[in-house]
Amino acid sequence: MEAKAGDAVEIKLKDESINGILMPEETDFSFIKLDNGYNLGIKKRNIKSINIISKKKTKEGKFSKVKKNKKLPDITILHTGGTIASKVDYKTGGVLAQFKPEELVGMFPELGDIVNIKSRLIGNIMSENMVFEHYNLIAKEIKKEVEKGVKGIIVTHGTDTMHYTSAALSFILEDLSVPVVLVGAQRSSDRGSSDAAVNLISACIFVANTAIAGVTICMHENQEDDKCLIIDGLNSRKMHTSRRDAFRPINKNPIAKVNYKNKKVELINIPKIKNQKPKLKLRLFKDVKVGLIKSKPGMYAEEFNSYKNFDGLIIEGTGLGHIPVLESDKFTKENKKILNTIKELCKKTVTVMTSQTIYGRVNLNVYSSGRLLSEAGVLGNYCDTTPETSYIKLAWLLSNYPKKEVQKLYSKNLRGEVSERSENIFLI
Numbered sequence: 001m002e003a004k005a006g007d008a009v010e011i012k013l014k015d016e017s018i019n020g021i022l023m024p025e026e027t028d029f030s031f032i033k034l035d036n037g038y039n040l041g042i043k044k045r046n047i048k049s050i051n052i053i054s055k056k057k058t059k060e061g062k063f064s065k066v067k068k069n070k071k072l073p074d075i076t077i078l079h080t081g082g083t084i085a086s087k088v089d090y091k092t093g094g095v096l097a098q099f100k101p102e103e104l105v106g107m108f109p110e111l112g113d114i115v116n117i118k119s120r121l122i123g124n125i126m127s128e129n130m131v132f133e134h135y136n137l138i139a140k141e142i143k144k145e146v147e148k149g150v151k152g153i154i155v156t157h158g159t160d161t162m163h164y165t166s167a168a169l170s171f172i173l174e175d176l177s178v179p180v181v182l183v184g185a186q187r188s189s190d191r192g193s194s195d196a197a198v199n200l201i202s203a204c205i206f207v208a209n210t211a212i213a214g215v216t217i218c219m220h221e222n223q224e225d226d227k228c229l230i231i232d233g234l235n236s237r238k239m240h241t242s243r244r245d246a247f248r249p250i251n252k253n254p255i256a257k258v259n260y261k262n263k264k265v266e267l268i269n270i271p272k273i274k275n276q277k278p279k280l281k282l283r284l285f286k287d288v289k290v291g292l293i294k295s296k297p298g299m300y301a302e303e304f305n306s307y308k309n310f311d312g313l314i315i316e317g318t319g320l321g322h323i324p325v326l327e328s329d330k331f332t333k334e335n336k337k338i339l340n341t342i343k344e345l346c347k348k349t350v351t352v353m354t355s356q357t358i359y360g361r362v363n364l365n366v367y368s369s370g371r372l373l374s375e376a377g378v379l380g381n382y383c384d385t386t387p388e389t390s391y392i393k394l395a396w397l398l399s400n401y402p403k404k405e406v407q408k409l410y411s412k413n414l415r416g417e418v419s420e421r422s423e424n425i426f427l428i
């Protein structure tokens, strides 16, 4: 019998044999998932034989049907892909799985004591591949669920760009009356060190026990497995490549802390709640072009000029919001050209300053460079919005308003992305 994706197999090579779960093959390679969770690609021509140890376990009969508990709130989990989805992926042979409630409760049985789940797969994408159209798609699926009257929605997502998506949804979903919580995992569900269960279950605990509307991110608070932070979707950022507590709140305290062990929620920084709850509206993204450029020692005018045909540009300046625009000696002649390029750019393209320090507020009034940039028409003065949220905000504004209006609206606090007073938090 020929081995199929999902079967437990032994692959025999010339001098060794490897055991694991067979994954879908690609042109010249066969892939196997090892017991430690890693995938191994093996050149097909080096394989002597593949022996089946046991056939793929089918889903049927593995998970019993979950009964609705009338005392528990109804929530929907929408899956978009990423590491958090990887267990089900490989078990089903890498083919898209339908994430049925019984499968999820089968994987994480505690969920059944917290909420009634409806769950569906709306995509299977690594988050670095997302474009604005994906944000629109997720928002439309969220709207369908809100209209069904669920208590909250959880979106599972790849972590790389989860903070861009949370910002995008915060702008798209106008008058959102329920919690929308984005959850990812730094380690896949089939690894001993996985954070998937704690993050997902904590998000459910938050939705079940609070009524805080808005888009948030739920990920590990620290390297232990006992607490998660609920972070405002506009003020969150992935700050580590691999740690499970990679997502940190920026310039704003977290909304809440969820204790996974005792299932309690500690509220920390509750957003202002609107008394009236008008109907949810979607203000979607259009196909606009916005650039994001980081300033560094040794900039060239040419670098900025490459964005001349874009609709908008976010600059990640240094410090309070600077780029090299002052000619101070014989080595800095390029800076004059940079200033002229910025002046030209500001006439055609909405150009915004943010800071690569990540924490803190832009202030273009302190140093001459800042003043020159302000005079040239660079926006963003006094904003404490992260470069990523700024990028999303500018793209969303350009999608929904004419350029003149975008220039007026950019520095205003529309959804909580610009704070009046900076909360003095740093690397918590």
Ligand code: GLU
Binding pocket: 081, 082, 083, 084, 125, 126, 127, 128, 157, 158, 159, 160, 161, 184, 185, 186
């Ligand atoms: N790079 C992928 C993504 O962001 C996988 C990483 C993850 O899910 O954490 O979708």
